Amino acid sequence: MRWNEISKMTCSVARSLSVVGDRWTMLILRDAFLGLRRFEDFQNDLGMTRHRLADRLRKLVADGILKRVAYQSRPKRYEYRLTEKGIDLYPVIVSLLKWGDRWMAGAEGVPIELVHRKCGAHITPALTCPHCNDELNARQMMARPGPALLKHRARSKNRGRHDPPISV
Amino acid sequence: MRWNEISKMTCSVARSLSVVGDRWTMLILRDAFLGLRRFEDFQNDLGMTRHRLADRLRKLVADGILKRVAYQSRPKRYEYRLTEKGIDLYPVIVSLLKWGDRWMAGAEGVPIELVHRKCGAHITPALTCPHCNDELNARQMMARPGPALLKHRARSKNRGRHDPPISV
DNA sequence: TTGACTGAGTTCTATTTTGGAACTTAATAT
DNA sequence: ATATTAAGTTCCAAAATAGAACTCAGTCAA
Numbered sequence: 298m299r300w301n302e303i304s305k306m307t308c309s310v311a312r313s314l315s316v317v318g319d320r321w322t323m324l325i326l327r328d329a330f331l332g333l334r335r336f337e338d339f340q341n342d343l344g345m346t347r348h349r350l351a352d353r354l355r356k357l358v359a360d361g362i363l364k365r366v367a368y369q370s371r372p373k374r375y376e377y378r379l380t381e382k383g384i385d386l387y388p389v390i391v392s393l394l395k396w397g398d399r400w401m402a403g404a405e406g407v408p409i410e411l412v413h414r415k416c417g418a419h420i421t422p423a424l425t426c427p428h429c430n431d432e433l434n435a436r437q438m439m440a441r442p443g444p445a446l447l448k449h450r451a452r453s454k455n456r457g458r459h460d461p462p463i464s465v
Numbered sequence: 466m467r468w469n470e471i472s473k474m475t476c477s478v479a480r481s482l483s484v485v486g487d488r489w490t491m492l493i494l495r496d497a498f499l500g501l502r503r504f505e506d507f508q509n510d511l512g513m514t515r516h517r518l519a520d521r522l523r524k525l526v527a528d529g530i531l532k533r534v535a536y537q538s539r540p541k542r543y544e545y546r547l548t549e550k551g552i553d554l555y556p557v558i559v560s561l562l563k564w565g566d567r568w569m570a571g572a573e574g575v576p577i578e579l580v581h582r583k584c585g586a587h588i589t590p591a592l593t594c595p596h597c598n599d600e601l602n603a604r605q606m607m608a609r610p611g612p613a614l615l616k617h618r619a620r621s622k623n624r625g626r627h628d629p630p631i632s633v
Numbered sequence: 634t635t636g637a638c639t640g641a642g643t644t645c646t647a648t649t650t651t652g653g654a655a656c657t658t659a660a661t662a663t
Numbered sequence: 664a665t666a667t668t669a670a671g672t673t674c675c676a677a678a679a680t681a682g683a684a685c686t687c688a689g690t691c692a693a
Contacts, residue, residue, distance in 0.1 A: 298511070324471070343466070345681085348682090349680065351641080371688090374639095379603075388560040392557040393481040397477025397478060398477045401484070405613040406611055407477060411607070412606070424560075424590045424593075425593045426590065428588050432595075435498060438579055440580075443577050443578040467649090468680085505670075515671070517651065543669095
């Protein structure tokens with residue numbers, strides 16, 4: 298199976314990765330969340346080739362995650378800003394950040410700290426249950442097929458090994 | 466810059482991606498969270514080549530995210546299970562799931578629903594501030610350099626454009 | 634009014650990574 | 664003896680990426 302076919306999987310994780318799962322894409326978005334907007338800034342910060350960067354930016358714009366906005370005319374220059382769809386990826390980046398802080402940080406401590414503007418606290422965001430407000434972890438959760446997966450199975454009747462509701 | 470050098474960046478997101486940012490890796494982990502453990506099961510479910518799969522599993526084991534456990538002898542057979550380090554990636558997967566549910570789901574609804582065992586509710590987990598319990602989004606957060614980044618800057622004195630504390 | 638400089642790309646080639654398909658190996662089952 | 668199963672390997676072709684140089688439109692400074 299080719300990578301570009303994963304967008305057709307009946308799985309939200311796969312569909313998300315078809316958009317942000319490419320090499321460099323997530324790091325471009327990290328930079329965007331840190332306030333970078335211009336081609337040269339991304340290129341300087343990431344050290345990726347201009348070629349790849351141009352490609353990735355184009356794809357992110359096509360996918361509605363960044364928008365290309367003129368910031369001057371004569372000469373026309375464009376910068377890249379997060380759309381609402383892009384901003385909504387924040388939890389993904391923060392989760393990666395948090396995991397990296399815990400499992401990949403050296404003796405020097407963490408590279409970046411997050412502050413919640415509203416309450417002013419320096420925090421590490423947590424995944425919680427919006428119903429009971431408990432902090433969540435994988436063992437407390439259970440996955441079950443949703444409507445799209447049920448329809449998909451009814452159509453293709455390839456009922457396989459991990460068909461029933463599954464625990465994590 | 467080559468992709469394998471990103472693990473040296475002073476950034477937890479980059480370091481995390483150096484481990485789980487490869488093509489397929491995150492999907493292997495999704496399957497692991499859904500309960501899959503065996504080579505053949507991963508291969509059947511994902512449709513990736515056995516070659517790549519073997520490679521990725523090896524790397525995930527080397528990185529301490531999966532462990533290779535014998536589940537029978539004669540013939541010796543091994544399965545792959547999440548370690549604590551692997552289980553701790555759950556928020557990353559869930560964040561991707563949630564984003565995909567919101568931005569990539571079709572008219573058929575979502576592929577998978579999550580249930581919180583403890584309270585029994587069907588929920589979509591949210592990122593919250595552990596201090597004030599508010600649900601978080603990017604605009605409410607601010608990033609500032611942590612100890613590792615400050616040391617890194619002091620060493621390399623390449624003080625660049627996005628050096629000061631940055632808002633998202 | 635020529636010559637250097639900027640920012641945002643594009644083009645070219647060489648290298649690395651993937652994908653596809655067939656093959657291996659050890660043990661069991663028929 | 665032969666087929667089957669699970670977990671890989673091997674080999675070749677195709678695709679993606681890295682590195683470096685080049686383009687292009689407009690500005691600035693002498």
